[in-house]
Amino acid sequence: MLLQRRREGTLRTSIPPGPETAWTPPFDLAVTDRLLTTTRAVRRRLDLSHPVEREVVLDCIRLSQQAPTGSNTQGWAWLLVDDPEKRRSLGELYRELAEANIPQARQSHTMDAQTARVYDSAEWLGRHLAEVPLLAIPCIREEFGGPSGNATAAAMYGSILPAAWSFQLALRSRGLGSAWTTLHLFREKEFAELLGIPAGILQVALLPVAYTKGTDFKAAKRRPPESITHWNHWQA
């Protein structure tokens, strides 16, 4: 029975197989774990000189469409911007937002070295967004009546964010990078007008997309999982 469950992949991979059971996980964990741990927010290492092929991005969107959606609504929509004029207009708006918001946000944060680097990098993106070869805006149709209350908000955002993260993982596996950003949503309407996004379609992020300078990203330092996990009952 144990052997059978191991073969079906229902056991945690950290349980070492006994000598009699040559169970192997269904995926190469060295590869999948590296993908999952090294898909970072990339800004300054985006290669602004290398165009991004539309087929590659469409491939990543195709993969993202395997993500879950509430009631299987599949209401994903992607606005992809590679037109230089459009990027210039969006970049100008984004620069204004970065200049108006990031220095303030920096001051209201306790600044360890890692967070200071994030802010430096976010400011850099504020100055260079227009030069990023492709800007991807994941959107969701307001199938759930808009984000009023936690249940509808969770259903709505939960029906696009998993797909967007799959998209970012797929980019990373192909040598491209991106960064989750939401700053532009402070002027969401202006972005929608520039891009012709109709009412009833919500933008949830703006992902700058480019090939990366090198692919040797590292896992970030995170707290131990036990410190954020509650078993069976919330522990204060």
Ligand SMILES: Cc1cc2nc3c(=O)[nH]c(=O)nc-3n(C[C@H](O)[C@H](O)[C@H](O)COP(=O)(O)O)c2cc1C
């Ligand atoms: C909800 C959300 C909003 C974010 N907004 C921005 C943003 O507006 N601008 C930006 O440069 N990065 C933004 N980020 C990226 C975070 O700064 C980044 O994920 C964090 O610093 C961790 O970086 P790492 O993934 O490389 O460890 C956002 C991330 C999330 C999840």
